[in-house]
Amino acid sequence: MVKYIFKRLGQTVIVLFFVSVIAFLLIRLAGGNPALLLAGDGATDAEIAEIERSLGLDQPLVVQYFKYIGNILRGDLGRSTSYGMPVANLILSRFPNTLKLASVTVLFGCILAIPLGIIAGSHQGTVIDFFATLFALLGQSMANMWKAVVFIYIFSVWLGWLPSIGMEGGIKSYVLPVMTLGWQMSAQVTRISRSGMIDTLHEDFITATYAKGIHPLVVRWKYAFKNAVCPVITLVGMRFGTMLAGTIIVEAIFSWPGLGQLLNTAVNQRDYALVQALLLLSGAMFAIINFAVDIINSLVDPRIKLR
Amino acid sequence: MEEMKKTQVSSEEKEVLVEIKDLSVTYKSERATVYALNGVNLVIHKGESLGLVGETGAGKTTTAISLLRLLPRNATITGGSIYYDGESVMDMTEKQIRQKRGDKIAMIFQNPLTSLNPVFTVGEQIAVLLRVHRGMNRREAMKAAGELLEQVGIASYRTGDYPGQFSGGMRQRVGIAAGIACNPELLIADEPTTALDVTIQAQILELMADLQKKRKTSLLMITHNLGIISELCQKVAVMYAGRIIEYGTVKEVFAHPAHPYTRGLLEALPNLEKKQERLHAIPGLIADSQNLPSGCHFHPRCEHCTKRCEKERPEMIRLNDDHYVACFAHEE
Numbered sequence: 001m002v003k004y005i006f007k008r009l010g011q012t013v014i015v016l017f018f019v020s021v022i023a024f025l026l027i028r029l030a031g032g033n034p035a036l037l038l039a040g041d042g043a044t045d046a047e048i049a050e051i052e053r054s055l056g057l058d059q060p061l062v063v064q065y066f067k068y069i070g071n072i073l074r075g076d077l078g079r080s081t082s083y084g085m086p087v088a089n090l091i092l093s094r095f096p097n098t099l100k101l102a103s104v105t106v107l108f109g110c111i112l113a114i115p116l117g118i119i120a121g122s123h124q125g126t127v128i129d130f131f132a133t134l135f136a137l138l139g140q141s142m143a144n145m146w147k148a149v150v151f152i153y154i155f156s157v158w159l160g161w162l163p164s165i166g167m168e169g170g171i172k173s174y175v176l177p178v179m180t181l182g183w184q185m186s187a188q189v190t191r192i193s194r195s196g197m198i199d200t201l202h203e204d205f206i207t208a209t210y211a212k213g214i215h216p217l218v219v220r221w222k223y224a225f226k227n228a229v230c231p232v233i234t235l236v237g238m239r240f241g242t243m244l245a246g247t248i249i250v251e252a253i254f255s256w257p258g259l260g261q262l263l264n265t266a267v268n269q270r271d272y273a274l275v276q277a278l279l280l281l282s283g284a285m286f287a288i289i290n291f292a293v294d295i296i297n298s299l300v301d302p303r304i305k306l307r
Numbered sequence: 308m309e310e311m312k313k314t315q316v317s318s319e320e321k322e323v324l325v326e327i328k329d330l331s332v333t334y335k336s337e338r339a340t341v342y343a344l345n346g347v348n349l350v351i352h353k354g355e356s357l358g359l360v361g362e363t364g365a366g367k368t369t370t371a372i373s374l375l376r377l378l379p380r381n382a383t384i385t386g387g388s389i390y391y392d393g394e395s396v397m398d399m400t401e402k403q404i405r406q407k408r409g410d411k412i413a414m415i416f417q418n419p420l421t422s423l424n425p426v427f428t429v430g431e432q433i434a435v436l437l438r439v440h441r442g443m444n445r446r447e448a449m450k451a452a453g454e455l456l457e458q459v460g461i462a463s464y465r466t467g468d469y470p471g472q473f474s475g476g477m478r479q480r481v482g483i484a485a486g487i488a489c490n491p492e493l494l495i496a497d498e499p500t501t502a503l504d505v506t507i508q509a510q511i512l513e514l515m516a517d518l519q520k521k522r523k524t525s526l527l528m529i530t531h532n533l534g535i536i537s538e539l540c541q542k543v544a545v546m547y548a549g550r551i552i553e554y555g556t557v558k559e560v561f562a563h564p565a566h567p568y569t570r571g572l573l574e575a576l577p578n579l580e581k582k583q584e585r586l587h588a589i590p591g592l593i594a595d596s597q598n599l600p601s602g603c604h605f606h607p608r609c610e611h612c613t614k615r616c617e618k619e620r621p622e623m624i625r626l627n628d629d630h631y632v633a634c635f636a637h638e639e
Binding site for chain 2: 203227302
């Protein structure tokens with residue numbers, strides 16, 4: 001186990017190295033010049049060159065990269081050019097908002113989708129199954145931005161029940177973004193748990209479990225579902241990771257002050273330090289979550305060996 | 308010889324445990340209807356071990372799972388009744404039949420590789436029976452599960468292991484331990500050794516014979532292996548195309564097979580005493596259960612077939628107290 005953890009840590013470091021290279025190159029390939037944006041209209045070439053020099057942008061890419069990596073290793077994520085403050089502070093102020101939104105979404109999504117999938121899979125071809133499948137189909141096939149706009153129209157504009165922007169409205173603020181993100185997530189989770197249940201319920205050992213005189217609900221929810229749960233855990237982990245990296249569109253529509261919005265601004269402003277830090281952060285987040293998912297799955301299913 | 312007579316006499320007096328009367332079951336799929344059972348009549352007495360033989364698709368397993376009322380959703384019971392200890396199985400509530408399953412009637416499955424849940428420990432899969440039917444708590448049940456494993460020849464400390472950590476033969480032992488956990492009145496073994504290699508087969512059969520004797524459990528042994536029947540059972544019922552066509556004590560049926568199909572089955576066995584070039588095979592294929600022959604289901608393959616066999620279905624005829632057959636050739 002200890003050996004496994006060290007191995008995984010090593011792999012994570014390698015992954016993060018590549019993420020840092022790609023993040024570094026991508027934003028520079030995107031074109032545009034942060035110095036130009038900072039200097040504003042009517043700046044002279046000399047002024048722009050001066051800003052470039054102060055940001056270190058006049059140096060070769062390789063030098064820039066190693067400076068950047070060196071700073072990160074010393075715990076310095078750099079300074080955001082667009083917000084004029086340290087990147088670390090920015091991320092620390094925004095990350096909790098994204099974390100809250102992602103956690104609430106995953107929590108509600110699972111509470112709804114897993115039972116729905118289990119019930120639909122256990123009663124294949126019934127009315128419940130039909131509606132569960134329809135729910136999943138709609139959730140997956142409608143784009144989030146479309147759903148978000150429709151929800152805002154119905155619940156904010158038309159009914160006036162819920163706020164459509166920001167997170168000042170307390171619990172109410174969460175409802176629409178969580179519905180938007182949660183429907184998509186629970187659609188996938190419903191489908192995966194449903195098909196897992198259908199596969200499992202055909203197994204011999206399920207007939208054998210029924211033959212032991214165990215209540216059908218226990219057979220399904222305990223003895224069958226534990227066989228179907230690993231793909232569900234993997235999927236939920238992936239969705240959680242995606243949401244932690246910031247859901248750019250949904251956060252933008254609902255003006256949610258999270259990482260997604262930050263990334264949106266950072267890219268538009270060619271805020272190199274901020275973009276790099278955010279991409280590195282989402283890479284790290286994915287690595288941590290995948291690691292957790294692998295550990296959980298190996299505990300659930302003894303056939304999965306950690307190597 | 309003395310003993311043999313005794314058991315024969317006492318089997319007459321034995322109480323009936325299971326009585327299946329004229330049971331018919333069909334499976335419906337989108338394309339066809341399969342007539343799996345077509346009027347099965349069968350009696351199992353208390354403490355007796357009955358072998359149910361027949362080719363693949365004859366309806367052996369369907370008969371067994373009907374008894375537990377575990378038929379899949381696409382199956383329909385189109386007629387007949389099943390009595391367990393005098394109670395009608397079909398009229399039991401869900402709760403009543405559930406209390407019988409695993410406790411009074413236990414089943415050992417054909418393929419030990421697929422009939423154990425891969426994500427639960429073997430201990431848990433045995434212990435759950437004791438928790439559900441005996442009201443034991445977790446620790447007591449797990450301890451009892453360990454003792455059951457010892458009885459089937461597996462060290463008790465292995466309760467915490469998963470099925471994947473056992474070989475096929477060991478897994479079938481686990482299946483047997485689960486089968487006998489609640490000391491059932493009836494143990495159904497559905498081809499318990501088919502998936503195992505020959506040396507392991509012998510061990511498993513010995514184990515089952517031993518346990519059955521010790522616990523005085525009734526045994527319904529489903530198999531297509533006549534050797535297993537002669538070793539393990541007192542009674543035998545031969546099934547063909549969803550009907551019992553011959554029934555009696557193993558000794559009597561094997562010595563004087565009355566139905567042409569049973570004779571064919573016995574002749575198909577290699578005989579070490581006679582010199583034989585080739586084994587005898589029953590001509591033709593097993594009856595198509597989607598499209599059953601008229602009259603006696605066996606008539607297209609029977610060398611003694613008459614006009615009457617093509618039209619009428621023969622009922623069971625009593626030859627003597629220990630032997631019944633469904634064939635017109637034995638009418639007086």
